[in-house]
Amino acid sequence: xxxxxxxxxxxxxxxxxxxxxxxxxxxxxxxxxxxxxxxxxxxxxxxxxxxxxxxxxxxxxxxxxxxxxxx
Numbered sequence: 746x747x748x749x750x751x752x753x754x755x756x757x758x759x760x761x762x763x764x765x766x767x768x769x770x771x772x773x774x775x776x777x778x779x780x781x782x783x784x785x786x787x788x789x790x791x792x793x794x795x796x797x798x799x800x801x802x803x804x805x806x807x808x809x810x811x812x813x814x815x816x
Contacts, residue, residue, distance in 0.1 A: 746768060
């Protein structure tokens with residue numbers, strides 16, 4: 746992860762957007778994280794990890810798959 750202040754981001758926006766295609770860019774203001782910039786191609790492993798704790802333990806993946814196939 747690359748860190749950038751808001752001021753750095755304003756001056757070098759295109760540079761940080763290019764970096765965001767490869768890795769996450771954390772944007773800080775007054776030392777506090779205010780945003781994260783990531784590329785548009787999602788990292789499937791990371792996306793799945795972020796869902797842990799959000800989806801209920803009783804979530805039925807097979808039922809969802811079947812519903813999507815039948816729709």
